[in-house]
Amino acid sequence: AAWEKQVRHSSTPRRPNGFSILVTGAAGFVGSHCSLALRKRGDGVLGLDNFNSYYDTSLKRARENLLLKHGVFVVEADLNDAPILSKLFDIVPFSHVLHLAAQAGVRYAMQNPQSYVASNVAGFVSLLEVAKSADPQPAVVWASSSSVYGLNTDNPFSEAHRTDRPASLYAATKKAGEEIAHTYNHIYGLSLTGLRFFTVYGPWGRPDMAYFFFTKDILQGKPINIYKTHDGKEVARDFTYIDDVVKGCIGALDTAEKSTGSGGKKRGPAQLRVYNLGNTSPVGVGKLVAILEGLLNVKAKKHVITMPRNGDVPFTHANVSLAYRDFGYKPSTDLATGLRKFVKWYVGYYGVQSRVKREISTPAQQSEA
Numbered sequence: 001a002a003w004e005k006q007v008r009h010s011s012t013p014r015r016p017n018g019f020s021i022l023v024t025g026a027a028g029f030v031g032s033h034c035s036l037a038l039r040k041r042g043d044g045v046l047g048l049d050n051f052n053s054y055y056d057t058s059l060k061r062a063r064e065n066l067l068l069k070h071g072v073f074v075v076e077a078d079l080n081d082a083p084i085l086s087k088l089f090d091i092v093p094f095s096h097v098l099h100l101a102a103q104a105g106v107r108y109a110m111q112n113p114q115s116y117v118a119s120n121v122a123g124f125v126s127l128l129e130v131a132k133s134a135d136p137q138p139a140v141v142w143a144s145s146s147s148v149y150g151l152n153t154d155n156p157f158s159e160a161h162r163t164d165r166p167a168s169l170y171a172a173t174k175k176a177g178e179e180i181a182h183t184y185n186h187i188y189g190l191s192l193t194g195l196r197f198f199t200v201y202g203p204w205g206r207p208d209m210a211y212f213f214f215t216k217d218i219l220q221g222k223p224i225n226i227y228k229t230h231d232g233k234e235v236a237r238d239f240t241y242i243d244d245v246v247k248g249c250i251g252a253l254d255t256a257e258k259s260t261g262s263g264g265k266k267r268g269p270a271q272l273r274v275y276n277l278g279n280t281s282p283v284g285v286g287k288l289v290a291i292l293e294g295l296l297n298v299k300a301k302k303h304v305i306t307m308p309r310n311g312d313v314p315f316t317h318a319n320v321s322l323a324y325r326d327f328g329y330k331p332s333t334d335l336a337t338g339l340r341k342f343v344k345w346y347v348g349y350y351g352v353q354s355r356v357k358r359e360i361s362t363p364a365q366q367s368e369a
């Protein structure tokens, strides 16, 4: 079938010893960037995404179009569709899986808690069930989250810090993913690497994230809400630029142990690793807004609320020395530089005119990825 041809074609490596990678969540923010970067260096990349409507699906379709232009095909399917997953692994001997599909966001759990369980717990198990029995058995690198550190206050967070106090259902399902990974590694010898991302931002980003909707609202002259902790302290995040995260994902894939067993048989030595991928430099929301005001050339209407939002943690800060030791991970983009690139993409993509500083808005760029 034409569909099968697309699957084979895009997952065939273009360089000697190149990977054949299944990227789940490929139409998502991080997934689209990783897919492009892997394809550009000559790996075979097949995407999978259910194109759910958690946020603007036209943005997901635009990312898909960009991927198609570079030879990456995205199969429209849900992680929980086991027959289609099995079929993909029957057609393609994937060497690696980069698993980024998930129900993201903290607040949405108050509206739709089951979507977190379905994608982040059941969906992950569905994928691992197929991966553990595949021949060859692929190495799996998957997205966990800094949210597993929950109410920890001993900053910066190291991988060994406690993760038993999640502040949201999102965090709880990401933490569950780490425990589930442990069992698949233990029983089936599946090679698993978890990456705890810290507030990733950049071009083609997620409209549900603060830097994105602040930009939108500031440009439209709408007031923005700034939440503080009960004692009036600023909320701060270890904002990490997308290109740094992509490098971290690729570093984790490149150092993942190659599969030696297959057919669900235990093999060894089994590898289970978890790494922080952050920026090591937290920034308060006030500073974030100030940078955006400067870039957009508009003063924001700020509405300060001295009460944390449900599910939020006050502070995140990554120690990344483990990722540096094992695959040279070194974040190199500060927030002002990264936001400048985001704003440049935003004004190009949405065709925003006028007040945005000239050197950013011209020439408009839509294809930057």
Ligand code: NAD
Pocket: 024, 025, 026, 027, 028, 029, 030, 031, 048, 049, 050, 051, 052, 060, 077, 078, 079, 080, 099, 100, 101, 102, 103, 104, 105, 118, 119, 123, 143, 144, 145, 146, 147, 196, 197, 198, 199, 200, 201, 206
């Ligand atoms: P995203 O929402 O843009 O991408 C996730 C993609 O997965 C979406 O395109 C969605 O349609 C797809 N998807 C969701 N459920 C699915 C399912 N059941 N079957 C198939 N596809 C499904 O999010 P993102 O920001 O790119 O995040 C990527 C990963 O990184 C996620 O696992 C997320 O939890 C994790 N993460 C992201 C951040 C961040 O700041 N962006 C921080 C920590 C962790």
